[in-house]
Every structure is written in structure tokens, then in C-alpha cells.
Amino acid sequence: MAEHTGTLKQKLSQRLSTRQVQLMQMLTLPVTELEQRIKEELEDNPALEEGTDLQDAEIPDNGLDDGSALTEAEMILGDYADIDDVPDYKLRQIERSSGVSPSDIPFADEESLQENLRAQLLLTSLSEDERRVAEFIIGSLDDDGILRRDLESLMDDLAIYHSIYINEDELAYIESVLRTLDPPGVASRSVQGCLLAQLDRRQDPSPATRLAREIIADHFDLFASKAYDKLRTLLDVDDEELRQAIKIITRLNPSPGLDYTGRLQDNLSIIIPDFVVTEQEGTLVVSLNHSDIPDVRVSREFTDRMKDYTGDLRKVDRGSREAAKFVKQKIDDARWFVDMIHQRNTTLLSTMTAIVDKQREYFLTGDLALLRPMILKDIADLIGADISTVSRVTSTKYVQTDFGVFPLKYFFSESATTDDGEEISTHRVRELIAELIANEDKTHPINDDQLTERLKEEGFIVARRTVAKYRDRLGIPVARLRKEI
Helix, strand or coil: CCCCCCCCCCCCCCCCCHHHHHHHHHHHCCHHHHHHHHHHHHHHCCCEEECCCCCCCCCCCCCCCCCCCCCHHHCCCCCCCCCCCCCCHHHHHHHHCCCCCHHHCHHHHCCCHHHHHHHHHCCCCCCHHHHHHHHHHHHCCCCCCCCCCCHHHHHHHHHHHHCCCCCHHHHHHHHHHHCCCCCCCCCCCCHHHHHHHHHHHHCCCCHHHHHHHHHHHHCHHHHHCCCHHHHHHHHCCCHHHHHHHHHHHHCCCCCCCHHHHHHHHHHHCCCCCCEEEEEECCEEEEEECCCCCCCEEECHHHHHHHHCCCCCHHHCCHHHHHHHHHHHHHHHHHHHHHHHHHHHHHHHHHHHHHHHHHCHHHHHHCCHHHCCCECHHHHHHHHCCCHHHHHHHHHCCEEEECCEEEEHHHHCECEEEECCCCEEEHHHHHHHHHHHHHCCCCCCCCCHHHHHHHHHHCCEECCHHHHHHHHHHCCCCCHHHHCCC
């Protein structure tokens, strides 16, 4: 017989309650999403209303304490009306706001690439059926205006989803018509084809343009990798001839669709700061940017109805008991939501205040050189919070200063050491790397080893691999890809 043995193990674990999870989620919300979250809660919970928090508005005990089991004999409530009478949030918000109306935002004036191309279709000789196919192709373009879907997949989707049956020759013809539209190069099947289409549209017979077309058509990979020495040898041209051809190519647009997408994104991506930091007679003042966020409180009507009870708990009908249970739950939820907003605001203010205290010289002057090394743990220690809490607060928030609007992450950086042992923010090192590269000789760009030596000459001791990491973060390619002729 097999012998069965058992052991006992003690394990310590921590589980977050639903409300703790809600609070952590609330900390991550930027001001725009907080506004929407409050709106949703006002609509969902009739025990919550707009207004400043009520003082001393308490619910009588009645045995309905949180966490205890509720029995039918412990609850009573008379008639309760207007449960769905939620304040007109949107109307009051608009009346309260002195800013620009959403209808005045100018992004509606911008035309998308798809809209522009559809309008141009009306000027072509395509039939109505062909225009339907052309509109489908337009909808299949990537944001940069390139058509990366093959003919077969387009034909399959047209047949399956639109019951349009077309052969490859007909589809290729419609694509060719699309490529005659503006912007030049749109609906090409690759960046290479896009550049060739733009060169062909120029109808320029000059030697430089002919050479540019040969480079793109026959040596595109060498051009993309900036292997200019190999190009010069293969094409048997001198530096000046190659330079003129490259100059023509670099003036072309490899992503014609982004001209439209970029304009729309510029108008749509309006950043609303969560904090405002101002300097008043040498004092830095930190405030939350909540001008359009309504104050919320527990409805006095609901709390008064709980106070009005004077009857016998044992003589009420089941409906009234269920009503009492419902109202008590809604009031509890409303109180928790109000408290959660308060905790969120308190945590955000303490975090931002600690950042400002740590970076006081920067907020007074805007001088990047005065930005001190700072990590999440520094702020967590200052406010007595967990690092994860500080991370949630700073991950999606922006602050408006006298020198511009910045993400909170901007103020965090590791330290670098100067040759005299002084610790400085790595922001200064990255700024210097950008300056050195901006001022380099583009025909002989400096590599990472040379950047490391230049930084050392400036008094900054930084390893080569660190220099490469900072250059990558700045979005700057390696020296070989920055070379010009």
C-alpha cells in the first residue's frame, strides 16, 4: 500500500481589494480621462451629484455598517423618488467653462488623405463601378499613402465583402489611375516605387534627374544605406554629379500620406496639462488643472431619506427592504468615489510638489543644465509612498510651467559624473550629444567612439555603450547613415 504523507506550509500573500485596484487605476488617469470617468459615475450612481463635498452628512447606523451581513429586519426606507434624476452634467459643464467650445476646434477643417483622393476620383474617367473599387483601394492605403496589399488579397476582399468580382488587369488599371492623383507617389506599392513615381511626374530630362532615377531604380539598397563610395564607383560619376542626384532624391517625399495624417494629428493631439506650476515672487506654486472638472458629493436627498426612517423594521414590506439595500449601496459607492477623488488629488499634489522641490532651480530658470538627477525612488521616499504609486502618477501626466508643457517623466533621469566628481543629470549629456552631432561635418560624421572622446573633453565621463544608448534615445542614427556628400 502506498504511504500518504501531508505537510503544512505557511505562505504570506497580499491581495488587493476591488477598491484598492480602483484607486490605483484612478491615479493613472490624466485630466481628460478623469473628466470622462466622473461623468460616467454621475450617470451611473444617482446618489452622487455635482457640488462641493457635504459636511457632517452622515447616514444613521441602522445596523447597515460596511462589511457586515445585511438582514431583512435591519433595513427600512420609505418611498424614494427621482433616482434617475441625474444632474445635466454636460450642460452645466459647458456653462461653467470659459474656454473654447469643442465645436470651435479646428481639426474639422482639415481633410484626410482618403477624403482628398475620393474627391479627385470624380474628376477621373473611371466608371461608377470602377470608382467603388478605387474607393476600396483608397481605404486600404497605409497612413503613409503606400499600398502594401497584394492584388490577390484585394480581389478576395472585394469579392467576399462587396460582391465585386474583378480580374488582376482591371484592378491594376484602377491602381494606375490612383497613382495619377495627388499627392505624387500615392498608392505606390513601395517607398522605392513612390520615389520613382515622383521623379517620373517631374518630367525633368536633366542629367541629375536621370542619375537620380537610375539610383532609385537600380541601386536603391545602396542609396538607403548611404553607401556613396560604392555608388560613385558603380555609376562612374564624380562627387559633384552624385551630390546633385542625391539632392534631388532627398527632396522627394517617401511618405506622401503623412502630410495629411500629420496635420490631423497635430490638431487632434492637444495636450491638456494635469498640473500648473507658476513662480510668484520667488515662490513656486503647484496646482491641479481641474478648472473643467466638476466637484462631486453624496446626494443630500439620499442621506436625508435614510435619516427620515421612524418606522418598525419588522413591519415593512420586502420591496422597501430591497430599496433600502439599494440606496445604502449607492451611498456607500458614492462616498467611496468622493474619497477616491480626494485621495487621488492629494497624492498627485504631493508628488508634483516633491518633484518641484527636488528640481527647484530648473522650475525657476528653465535651464536644462540645472536639472538634477532624480529617480522614482527619490520622490517615493520624499512623500512616503511606494515606487509603483509614483510611477502611476507620473506615467501619463503633464505639467504646464513658465517654460512650456512637459511630461512628468521628463524630470526623471539617472546621473552622470563629471571629471571632478560632480553628479549631473543625463539630460545634460544627451543635450550635448545632440549639439555635437548637429554641428558635425556631415561629410565625415563623428562615430560613437569620437562622441565619447568629445564628451570627455567637455568634462563628462561616459562609456561608449552609454553614448550609443543616449544617441538611440534621441532618435539619431549611426554615423554611417548620417553621412552626406
